[in-house]
Amino acid sequence: MITEVRPPGRDEMRAYYRVLPFANGLPQWEPTDAAWHGGPEPWPPRRRPATDEQLDEWARKDVGGGLFHPVAAFADGVCVGGSAMLSYRVTVPGGGTVGMGGVTSTAVVATHRRRGLLRRMMRAMFDAALERGELLAMLSASEGGIYGRFGFSPATHRTRWELARHQGGLRPAAPDPGSLELVDAAGAQAAWPIVHALVRAGRAGRAGELTPLPGHWERLSDEPNGTDGPPRHLVHRDRHGAVDGAARFRLPWSPTAAHAGTLVVEALEAANPAAYRALWALLLDFDLTRTVVAPGRPRDEPLRWMLADPRAMRVTRQSDNLWARLLDVPAALSRRAYGGADELVFGIDDDLMCPANNRTWLLRTDGVETVCVATDRAAELTLTTPALGSLYFGGASVHDLAYAGRATPHTADALARTARLFRTDTEPHNSFGF
Ligand SMILES: CC(=O)SCCNC(=O)CCNC(=O)[C@H](O)C(C)(C)COP(=O)(O)OP(=O)(O)OC[C@H]1O[C@@H](n2cnc3c(N)ncnc32)[C@H](O)[C@@H]1OP(=O)(O)O
Numbered sequence: 001m002i003t004e005v006r007p008p009g010r011d012e013m014r015a016y017y018r019v020l021p022f023a024n025g026l027p028q029w030e031p032t033d034a035a036w037h038g039g040p041e042p043w044p045p046r047r048r049p050a051t052d053e054q055l056d057e058w059a060r061k062d063v064g065g066g067l068f069h070p071v072a073a074f075a076d077g078v079c080v081g082g083s084a085m086l087s088y089r090v091t092v093p094g095g096g097t098v099g100m101g102g103v104t105s106t107a108v109v110a111t112h113r114r115r116g117l118l119r120r121m122m123r124a125m126f127d128a129a130l131e132r133g134e135l136l137a138m139l140s141a142s143e144g145g146i147y148g149r150f151g152f153s154p155a156t157h158r159t160r161w162e163l164a165r166h167q168g169g170l171r172p173a174a175p176d177p178g179s180l181e182l183v184d185a186a187g188a189q190a191a192w193p194i195v196h197a198l199v200r201a202g203r204a205g206r207a208g209e210l211t212p213l214p215g216h217w218e219r220l221s222d223e224p225n226g227t228d229g230p231p232r233h234l235v236h237r238d239r240h241g242a243v244d245g246a247a248r249f250r251l252p253w254s255p256t257a258a259h260a261g262t263l264v265v266e267a268l269e270a271a272n273p274a275a276y277r278a279l280w281a282l283l284l285d286f287d288l289t290r291t292v293v294a295p296g297r298p299r300d301e302p303l304r305w306m307l308a309d310p311r312a313m314r315v316t317r318q319s320d321n322l323w324a325r326l327l328d329v330p331a332a333l334s335r336r337a338y339g340g341a342d343e344l345v346f347g348i349d350d351d352l353m354c355p356a357n358n359r360t361w362l363l364r365t366d367g368v369e370t371v372c373v374a375t376d377r378a379a380e381l382t383l384t385t386p387a388l389g390s391l392y393f394g395g396a397s398v399h400d401l402a403y404a405g406r407a408t409p410h411t412a413d414a415l416a417r418t419a420r421l422f423r424t425d426t427e428p429h430n431s432f433g434f
Contacts, residue, residue, distance in 0.1 A: 008072040013059035015079040025049040073117040081108035094337025095205025101129035103139035135332040153386030154320030156208040167312035168284035177239040188233035198271035208428035236275040245275030261290035298429035324389040330372040347379035380414040394424030
């Protein structure tokens with residue numbers, strides 16, 4: 001059997017999409033994902049295999065913008081595997097952005113699995129991303145056991161919480177000087193890009209947030225989704241009328257009395273505490289509801305500290321969200337900000353996919369300006385490639401990683417200094433994925 005890994009040609013796109021679970025009606029997400037969902041509908045929704053017309057439409061939309069980079073695996077000329085990278089920019093600690101290749105839509109047909117085709121596609125995508133100047137790769141993992149071997153490790157997380165309406169009272173605060181408005185999809189499409197840009201820039205920039213691809217916000221609609229009902233769009237403006245917050249929520253219809261009166265908050269972002277509080281105040285006390293469910297929230301939700309009863313917010317699930325791996329270690333590390341001035345010498349020796357990273361590196365920073373260069377000095381600690389992916393966005397403890405054998409200190413203060421440099425006060429978070 002002759003196997004080949006390369007980008008599919010335009011005339012091969014139908015065959016390429018056909019191998020992907022979302023196109024052929026197979027299960028496509030972690031089986032327990034229904035646990036995130038607030039409504040009574042089974043989740044993920046059932047899908048039929050896509051028609052040829054749909055596949056052609058996807059190809060027309062995906063290919064051509066220059067941001068979608070598919071790769072396919074062929075066996076004796078037949079497409080048996082596919083994956084793709086999307087060119088994003090992702091916010092890093094300090095508020096800068098770096099080019100990132102987002103791995104998505106990955107599958108190898110059942111008859112050709114465990115022969116190294118994914119590994120070859122991954123290597124081809126890493127090489128192409130480096131050529132495009134993308135310094136890291138990220139993905140959301142269908143199963144937790146697959147991607148560590150390629151250097152990926154959890155970098156952002158998501159939390160699902162629930163709150164009973166009668167317990168959702170907020171601590172007293174000054175009246176909101178701004179205003180709230182329920183808008184239609186067109187209003188939401190105008191507001192969200194503003195809010196998202198403000199959030200990415202605010203509080204020194206929320207690490208982990210992605211730059212939306214063209215057409216991203218146009219997908220906001222007023223269309224109902226089965227018994228989940230239509231999305232409702234809420235916009236907050238400051239005292240001068242400038243948009244500074246937005247939320248999207250649903251009021252799913254329920255066939256059972258137990259689930260009736262649930263309000264599901266699909267998205268909520270605000271550029272300042274007043275807008276954040278005003279949006280939540282309305283959603284936590286919505287007439288004719290009993291429970292608020294928020295499925296994709298940051299681990300460090302400030303709302304907890306605004307509640308009169310902080311225990312009222314019941315976390316029902318936490319999970320990794322985006323996984324990261326650095327493709328170009330020195331370039332990626334010199335783009336983020338750090339928690340102080342220091343010099344740290346660390347080694348990497350396990351990167352089989354990007355071997356240029358296997359060096360001893362000197363990271364020298366004044367907290368904002370940073371250089372990272374190869375050095376002959378002795379390493380103060382050794383990091384595994386996945387550990388560096390988790391540390392990069394500031395949301396992981398290097399002490400925990402050392403405890404788990406993923407970071408090895410060689411000097412007494414190496415872990416404490418690494419923690420001071422890398423850890424951020426605000427948790428990295430991405431409000432949408434890919
Ligand atoms: C980012 C995303 O797109 S997430 C979506 C991922 N896709 C899916 O889950 C769809 C269903 N699964 C599949 O299509 C395939 O099993 C894939 C794509 C996950 C793996 O493709 P394969 O060609 O079998 O992988 P490949 O043979 O290159 O395996 C490389 C290594 O990963 C391991 N591996 C592959 N899949 C899995 C898995 N599901 N669980 C644990 N280990 C795995 C292999 O054992 C191998 O390990 P080794 O290098 O230590 O020998």
